[in-house]
Amino acid sequence: MRAAVTVSALALAALASGPAMAHASSMSPAVHVSAASPAAPAAAGSASAAAAKGDPTPTPTPTPTPTSTSSAPATGDSDPLTKGTVVDTIAYGRHTLQRMDVWYQPDELKRPGVFLIHGGWWSSGDKKQMSEIARSYAELGYTVFNLNYRLSGNAAWPAPRTDTFDAIATARKHAALWSFDPDNYVVIGFSAGGHLATAVGTYGERRLPGLRGVVGVSPVISPITAYNDGADTTDGYRLKLRESAVRLAGGCEPVECPKVWNSMEVPLHASRGDAPTLTLHSEEEFVPVQHSLRLQERLKRFGVPMTVLTQPGADHSAPMYRQPGVAETVQEWVAARLH
Numbered sequence: 145m146r147a148a149v150t151v152s153a154l155a156l157a158a159l160a161s162g163p164a165m166a167h168a169s170s171m172s173p174a175v176h177v178s179a180a181s182p183a184a185p186a187a188a189g190s191a192s193a194a195a196a197k198g199d200p201t202p203t204p205t206p207t208p209t210p211t212s213t214s215s216a217p218a219t220g221d222s223d224p225l226t227k228g229t230v231v232d233t234i235a236y237g238r239h240t241l242q243r244m245d246v247w248y249q250p251d252e253l254k255r256p257g258v259f260l261i262h263g264g265w266w267s268s269g270d271k272k273q274m275s276e277i278a279r280s281y282a283e284l285g286y287t288v289f290n291l292n293y294r295l296s297g298n299a300a301w302p303a304p305r306t307d308t309f310d311a312i313a314t315a316r317k318h319a320a321l322w323s324f325d326p327d328n329y330v331v332i333g334f335s336a337g338g339h340l341a342t343a344v345g346t347y348g349e350r351r352l353p354g355l356r357g358v359v360g361v362s363p364v365i366s367p368i369t370a371y372n373d374g375a376d377t378t379d380g381y382r383l384k385l386r387e388s389a390v391r392l393a394g395g396c397e398p399v400e401c402p403k404v405w406n407s408m409e410v411p412l413h414a415s416r417g418d419a420p421t422l423t424l425h426s427e428e429e430f431v432p433v434q435h436s437l438r439l440q441e442r443l444k445r446f447g448v449p450m451t452v453l454t455q456p457g458a459d460h461s462a463p464m465y466r467q468p469g470v471a472e473t474v475q476e477w478v479a480a481r482l483h
Contacts, residue, residue, distance in 0.1 A: 210234045210235065210236060210314050210318055210321070228249060228250070229247055229248065229249055229282050230247075230248055230249070230250055231245055231246065231247050232245070232246045232248070232322075233245050233246075234246055234314070236307075236310050236311045236314040237307065237310055239294055239298065239299075241292045241293060241294050241295065241298060241307075242292070242293070242294065242307055242310070242311075243271070243291075243292045244271065244289050244290060244291045244292065244311050244314075244315075245271055245275075245278065245288075245289075245290040246287070246288070246289055246290075246315070246322050247278050247279070247281075247282040247287065247288040247289075247290070248282075248287045248288075248322040248323050248324065249287075249323050250323065251323055252323065253323050254319075254323065254324065254325035254328075255285060255286060255287045255323050255324060255325060256286055256287070256325055256328040256329060256330075256356075256482035256483070257286060257287045257288070257289060257315065257324050257325065257326075257328065257329035257330075258281045258286045258287075258288050258289070258329065258330055258332060258478065259288075259289045259291060259308075259311070259312060259315070259329060259330070259331040259332065259341075260274045260277060260278055260281075260288065260289070260290045260291065260332050260333075260334075260337075261291050261293070261308065261331065261332070261333035261334065261337030261338075261340050261341055262274050262290075262291070262292075262334060262337050263333070263334040263335025263336045263337045263338070263362075263461050263462075264295075264335070264336060264337075265296075265335075265336055265384065265385065265388040266295060266296045266304060266336040266339075266388055266389075266391070266392045267295050267296045267297055267388055267391060267392075268295065269295075269336070269337075270292060271290045271291060271292045273462065274290050274334075275290070277462070277465070277471075278290040280471070280475075281475075284475065284479075286482075287322050287323055287324040289311065289312075289315050291307075291308065291311050293307035293308060293311070293340070294307055296388070296391045296392045297391075300391075300392065300393065300394035300395075300404075301392050301393055301394065301404060301407065301408050302407060302408075304340055304392075305340055305343050305344065308331075308340050308341075308343075308344050309344060309352070312329075312331070312344070312352055312355075315329075316353070316354065325354075326353075326354050327353060327354035328354055328356060328482055328483060329354055329355065329356065329482070330355070330356055330357040330358065330359065330478050330481060330482065331344060331345065331355065331357075331358050331359070331419075332358075332359040332360075332361070332474070332478075333358075333359070333360055333361070333363060334360075334361045334362065334363075334461045334462055334465070335361070335362050335363065335364060335431065335460065335461040336364055336388075337363075338359075338360030338361055338362060338363025338364060338365070338423070339360075339363055339364045339365060339367070339408075339410065341358050341359065341360055341363065342358055342360050342363055342365050342410045342421065342423075342439065343408075343410050343413070344358075345357075345358035345418055345419035345421060346410055346411075346413040346414050346415070346418045346419075346439075346443075347413060347418075348413060348415045348417075351417055351418065351419070352419075355419045356419070356420070356481040356482055357419055357420045357421065357422065357477070357478065357481040357482075358419045358420070358421045358422070359421070359422045359423070359424075359474055359477065359478065360421070360422070360423040360424070360436070361423075361424050361461055361462070361464065361465050361474070362424070362425055362426070362429060362431050362460045362461045362464060363423055363431070363435060363436065364385065364389075364431055364435060365410045365411065365423070365435040365436055365438065365439050366409060366410065366411060366434075366435045366438055366439075367389040367392065367393075367405065367408045367409060368389075368398060368405060368408075368409055369432075369434060369435055369438070370382075370385045370386055370388075370389045370431070370435075371386050371389050371390070371398060373385070373386070373430075373432070374386020374387070374389075379430060381430035381460075382430050385430065385431070389408070392408065393405060393408060410439055411438045411439045411441075411442045412442075414439060414442035414443045414445070414446060414448070415446055416446040416447065416448070417446075417448075418443060418446065418448045419448075420448065420449045420450070420481060421439070421440075421443065421448070421449075421450040421451070422450070422451045422453070422474065422477045423435075423436040423439075423450070423451075423452050423453070424452075424453045424454070424455060424464065424465075424470065424473075424474070425452075425453075425454050425455070425464075426454070426455050426456070426457050426458050426459050426460060426464050427454050427455065427456055427457065427458075428457060428458040429457075429458050429459065429460045429464070430460065431460060433452060433454050436450075436452045437452060440452055451477070453473065455467055455470060
């Protein structure tokens with residue numbers, strides 16, 4: 145197994161700098177809140193341009209016409225807030241995984257939207273894992289888009305990010321079909337889905353119109369950190385995450401294809417105008433808070449607010465979200481950003 149030092153020649157290795165590590169080491173074992181309040185923006189233009197140079201992603205593909213593959217009312221809940229809710233499965237692309245479930249009220253209101261992105265090492269998982277969470281946001285009155293996307297076994301990076309863009313573009317273009325306000329939504333991602341959520345929230349001049357905030361639950365924000373953390377370790381989860389990041393890059397190690405890894409590395413794409421962000425990690429999980437602290441440090445340079453929270457324990461992704469008070473914290477943050 146290659147040691148982490150093999151990536152030291154990459155520009156992105158500078159992200160493993162002192163400030164983030166010092167911040168992490170000073171955390172108390174209690175719940176920790178790290179909120180980067182907007183500072184005066186630094187000279188920002190060159191950083192965004194530099195990220196773009198290392199980004200192999202073309203402009204997101206033209207918005208496809210949605211195709212409804214199923215439609216059913218939400219069942220099993222007599223709550224008047226969800227009574228009459230319809231769930232449509234929509235094709236936003238030709239691949240069988242380019243699908244999203246849309247939870248909506250068939251009325252003429254323009255409701256704020258919540259996009260959910262499941263996790264699963266970028267190589268597995270399914271939107272059905274998010275069904276209960278989707279229901280919870282529908283109960284709060286949101287139009288909910290629960291996404292599937294191409295996995296690393298189907299297509300390498302940047303395919304899942306492109307799919308996320310295309311799903312959002314499809315939802316915005318046809319917003320009236322789903323009582324959705326296309327200029328008022330957030331994106332919430334879990335684990336690998338948190339990587340995709342923060343990736344679309346930090347896309348420079350191509351920032352998505354109407355995006356009001358991004359939430360990452362145990363987000364793998366820094367694939368290079370995951371790669372380094374998985375070197376010379378006996379932790380099976382960290383080993384798997386390292387291998388999964390390589391698979392996402394098309395089987396290519398960082399020294400072999402630095403442009404792809406630069407493109408995957410969310411903190412490198414931070415720039416002025418990015419979406420406000422909230423991330424949450426367990427203190428002892430295998431995706432450590434350093435992922436978020438590196439993005440927070442970069443966003444702070446451009447005056448973009450980012451809040452980083454930690455939760456006691458080792459739960460990762462959805463199990464951590466189900467811990468007492470965590471879902472409520474996310475829901476309150478989301479409600480404060482949507483109108």
